[in-house]
Amino acid sequence: MPEKSIKDSPKPPSDLVELQNWFSGAVTAPESEKERLFQESKQYVTASSKQDTFQRVEVYMTDFWPRITESMGDDFEHVKTHCGDDAFNALIKDYIAIHPSTSFTLYHVGQSFPSYLESYYHGADRAKLIDMAHFDWAKCAAFMAQNRPHLDPSTLPTNEQQRIMDRPIKCHPSVSILELLHTPPAFSAKSTTTWWVIYRKEFQVHWKSIPASFATLLHQIQDGGTLIEIVTRLQNDANHSLRIELEQHIQTYFQTAVTEQWLITN
């Protein structure tokens, strides 16, 4: 049956548009705008015997930012701990000014935060903060990623097990591969890059350190293909030392990826 279509919305009344424009601006306004809003609120809002017009609007103003910063604090726990409450809240206000929530859920509000930090944050702790943000968001993404059955060769019929090399595989949607200069969860600085997989297993979010060659393999798997195709691509693309390392460990890597439920098959 064809999917039912959704009719277009009617045109909103102009006074409703004006009111919502003003009210949304007031609710999200910074502290410095108070005096202006105090005057403007008299045009739109009725006072009660207990509260003047601005005090009534203020109930919504005092609700907006804590709701956003608490949600972001839950999602970016390492960033928040590192910054402290006040600096974190200020950072979030700057972030929301550029990336307001456009989703139906607060679960999505932080999705641009790591890239925002890359573009706009220039503090001395920039590299550490960016690592933390990528790590924290990868955990959120793993939590809410699509449910897909992971590749489990033991559950395949015997004839299918023998043809495992021919099956197209990909990384599970919950898998993120990160390249970090600081080691989670303490985020101590390292002299060289380390590679991490953040993933969901049995509905718990985990993370695991992996060698660079394994990260290269997983990146290739993320692009999809059969194992033979993936290995062929690696042989063409990887440098000599990486190729040698992969040849030595590919069986172990594949087994780890299967055991940790990082793979799916179409």
Added chain:
Amino acid sequence: MGNRFNIQPLGHGIGLRAPHYQDLLQESHPIDFLEIISEGFMLDGGKPITVLEALLEKYPMVMHGVSLSIGSADPLDKNYLKRLKTLANKVRPPWFSDHICWTKVHGRNLHNLMPLPYTQSTIDYVSERIKIVQDYMEIPFIFENVSSYVEFDASQMEEWEFVARVAEQADCGILLDVNNIFVSGFNHEFDPMTYINAIPHDRVLQYHVAGHLDKGSFILDTHDHDIRSEVWDLYEKTIPLFSGVSTLIERDDNLPPLQDVLKELNIARKINQRLTKAA
């Protein structure tokens, strides 16, 4: 006397919240139905989806949304509605609900339930949008009256008249939140019974009963406290005026153990039993 939609009441239920997942999955409880916050289950995947699927085997469910933004000046969000319908196809609720409010404008979600001006043009606009949503979803829609902290100068009528007229014009149901009427009654200085008496009696399918926080000059609808005696009193006065209505205990924050929520559910059940016997 029943509701005009000929929908059987579900009884007495609670909101499904993550801290209670294990308890609900492992044990059987005297709960007639569960209400989910729709948006929490409109994600691509994760544990909530799996828990939902398991609990659907044990309990009837209804869906309650917070981001439909039926009163927004923005066009209806078709992507949101498609996700909502996908969820409804899984849950198969007898009705679904959201709030008569707006939550976003210019695509920016404020993640709060903003009140509307009570005008004829708003009634026409919101009613038309409810019809569109109800037509697409193909299940009855009921809207909840919100707690509010402002009254707009532009309003031409009282909130209860607005609620009643939207429900009639859109031909939809009402989720009567007794606590919200109490909260708004205090904030806007009206008698809650005046509000409740004005609601079309055959359009109410569900009640919400919840706790709130008294801030002195206003009351905040927080859902993080036990239900106060004044709200139970109002609930008791409301029940005889309607029939065929399901009751939901709504607790969102500062969540106590499931057994404590069930104690409040039992209070609601006993009030209903007592009033039914008396009638």
